[in-house]
Amino acid sequence: MHKARTTCPYCGVGCGVLAEFEGGSDDPSARRIVGVSGDPEHPANFGRLCVKGAALHETLGDHGRLLRPRVDGREVSWDTALDAVAERLSATRRDHGNHAVAAYLSGQLLTEDYYVANKLFKGFLGTPHLDTNSRLCMASAVAAYKRSLGADAVPCSYEDIEDAELVVLVGSNLAWNHPVLYQRLKVAKTRNPLMRVVVIDPRVTDTCEIADLYLGVAPGSDARLFNGLLAWMADRRKLDNVYLKRHTRGLDEALEAARQDDTSVAAIAEYCDVDAERLETFFYWFASQLHVVTLYSQGINQSSSGTDKCNAIINCHLAGGKIGLPGAGPFSITGQPNAMGGREVGGLANQLAAHMDYHTPGAIDRVTRFWSTASLTPTLPEQPGHKALELFEAIERGEVRAVWIMATNPAVSLPRNDRVRAALANCPLVIVSECVANTDLMPYADIVLPASSWSEKDGTVTNSERCISRQRGLLPPPGEARHDWWIMTEVARRLGFGEAFDYHHPAEIFSEHARLSGFENDPDGEGYRLFDISALAGLDRAGFDALAPIQWPVTERAPHGTPRLFEDGRFATPDGLARLVAVRPAAPQQPLSESRPLRLNTGRVRDQWHTMTRTGRAPRLMNHRAEPFIEMTPEDAERLGVEEQQLARLSGAGGDYVGRVRLTKGQRQGELFVPMHWNDQFSGNARMGALLEAYRDPLSGQPEAKHGAVSLEPLPCAWEATLLLGCDEDPGDEQASQAPAWCRDTAYWARIPLAHGQRWQLAGSPEDTQRDWLAWVQKTLSVPPALWCDDPASGRLRAAGIEDGKLRWWLMVGPPAELPGLAWLDARLAEAAGGERLDTTLRRRLLAGCDDGAADAGPVVCSCHQVGQRSIVEAIRGGDSSVEALGARLACGTQCGSCIPELKSLIEETTSQERADAHHQVQPEVVDVS
Known part of the structure; x- marks a missing residue:
């Protein structure tokens, strides 16, 4: 067994990876990578690795690769x-x-x-x-750096995040999008009890788990917030006037622009739709600390005024002299490797x-x-x-x-x-x-x-x-x-x-x-x-x-590199002075309307990357969020007539999007969130880009992907079904870049890779009410049904196709909420199902979709160890009421740590529900003795 150092190809954290391979130490053609781990010597991650990086070896292989021109x-x-x-x-x-x-x-x-x-x-x-x-x-961050600092030069290093006394996260779900950097911040906060973390984001994300203060701002209000911070610092004499005089230009113009709007805390809080006291707390913390790092990402950049938003952040750092120091600076987090x-x-x-x-x-x-x-x-x-x-x-x-x-x-x-x-x-x-x-x-x-x-x-x-x-x-x-x-x-x-x-x-x-x-x-x-x-x-x-x-820079003067820029106060502008930029806040260009009344936010999910070309090849990365989805508040769902896990359709500027409703209290009312990853290879109608108009920042050219305008309606469905196919089952007349013909006429489909096959999630149009499923599988699949259980009254059916003692396909007609855990069935797709003779017990197991006595573990929460939600809830109810106790029992949260915020939410929800149940279970008897 041999190991080699390389770098992860996912997010911009740039983690070092140790690839473990068998054979071919001198002959690469004889090698096979069998595992990856974090490189303990790489300065980006020091051995940490998120679940996507840890699954890199699972994405390899010739299957599905383009092999000839x-x-x-x-x-x-x-x-x-x-x-x-x-x-x-x-x-x-x-x-x-x-x-x-x-x-x-x-x-x-x-x-x-x-x-x-x-x-x-x-x-x-x-x-x-x-x-x-x-x-x-990244274009807006680049344009802002050049406009203010004179070069596309991130001034900080990761160590500055750990050295800071205040870390501000703006428009960045660090816990999901840059998990290793989030874990570094989390450890640093544990080591330094005085460190504070502020999260500014319209959504309550997993990143909020370590937040001392959360500001759930209205989408697009960031520039007004940071303009207000600049004016607040000036009004309360919190500016670093010595630094400003020696190293910057443009303060007067920046303040004049900021003061064109009402800069009172009450007015800014109303505009941003946040509590005024919490807003002023943030202003005070930022102004009072010298060692402040502001981390920002797509929530800032992907806007029609993204460059101005970035410059509003940089203005505050320059005005307070919070740059070029350990633990200080505006830090844009890159999205790609x-x-x-x-x-x-x-x-x-x-x-x-x-x-x-x-x-x-x-x-x-x-x-x-x-x-x-x-x-x-x-x-x-x-x-x-x-x-x-x-x-x-x-x-x-x-x-x-x-x-x-x-x-x-x-x-x-x-x-x-x-x-x-x-x-x-x-x-x-x-x-x-x-x-x-x-x-x-x-x-x-x-x-x-x-x-x-x-x-x-x-x-x-x-x-x-x-x-x-x-x-x-x-x-x-x-x-x-x-x-x-x-x-x-x-x-x-x-x-x-x-x-x-x-x-x-x-x-x-x-x-x-x-x-x-x-x-x-x-x-x-x-x-x-x-x-x-x-x-x-x-x-x-x-x-x-x-x-x-x-x-970089790596020069004769700095042959070992340069961890931090601008320590001498000299910037990359012609006169060496940084520029504070006059920022005039602008609303999103994609307006809400009567026909599109809902604000759309888009972004990444924890276990996927871009359009899933690579991560879609690793089945365990599909388990956390298996299908395209639409996140919304319970109140909006009730108002719009949809329920948890129901299919719904969004309509936007250039098309539609169909996904499953996910209810969350972390979403603002009137706002939705959809993931960016799904495409026509994985679902029939789930391209996020189809919903967005092509508005862009006039300076950077970056599209406004965080501020769509959509309408939502329930997707009418006559039925829902789940079809599992083994790797050797012919799906029909599949052509390049197209789904099989048998799912193109459905109201909805999604393809979910399994370890030993494919899962197809299907839903029928309202007109497709009389489908004869047994006739359909006879016509569509190469192996006829060997056993089935049909309940015409409820519209439920389960069936399986077996050939040469091997499970070739499995079908359930019914809502996916009735699915068993599919790991057992997935394993059956790869091995003999019991020979030609199927006894009653095996028939029952196959139709049930699980082994006798096996419990469904529920949706996967911990992708590293494939631990399901129901297993976690059961352990919590059994007394494991801490993340550490759950890790000791189930191993969840013990590898990359990305699931820890979700584990904490489950602990809180489960224990709260148990307390409520206990309160309602025992009521004192009231006796009337009058």
């Missing part, structure tokens, strides 16, 4: 595919100009992939239209390369000389290109006629993805580099290129604290899959740019990237750029492979 729907050789890419790109440029070509990249790419793409498209194809899905999560690395090389359309943009004096000439592109006609573009939404609108208009999409799925993730899909359908050339065979994007691809994935890719990523880590290639790509940088260099050679793209290893690309970061970058001269890793430019392959995690 395709051109116009036919599998072809790599030479044929690469020739087609080069020829069609050349034809597009010849006939329509360089600006008719574009690329759309992803924070899932490694820095080396990103670098080659940016150099190819901007430097040699002459088009500025190269953008990335980082636009959807390499969103920052992509920005370092120029992966956004308004960037050029190495943190230079089109408006940086001398930047175009500098990059032209470094890349030796002066002989090209035309040379580098002179103006920024289309940002993400603009790019697909340009495709829709026919201005961009060729787009190369890498490692992302805009057919799902972008707002108004109905229009995105129509634009791609009409685009003359769509090239897709992808690792998975079937995604929602594939039907629109003219050329499909099989790419490598995690455990195969080899290069670097940069996390939220500017830490560069190695993501190592441990396995060979399956089939004919290739690395993205290799694919692009081969295309570049066919386009005549071979000399500039003569790379044979990612170490060579990284070295060139590092040299460019230091090229004409004098810390004491004009044009100084904060991003500089030139001290790493001399790494050879061995040095690159051994590269330990390090935070």
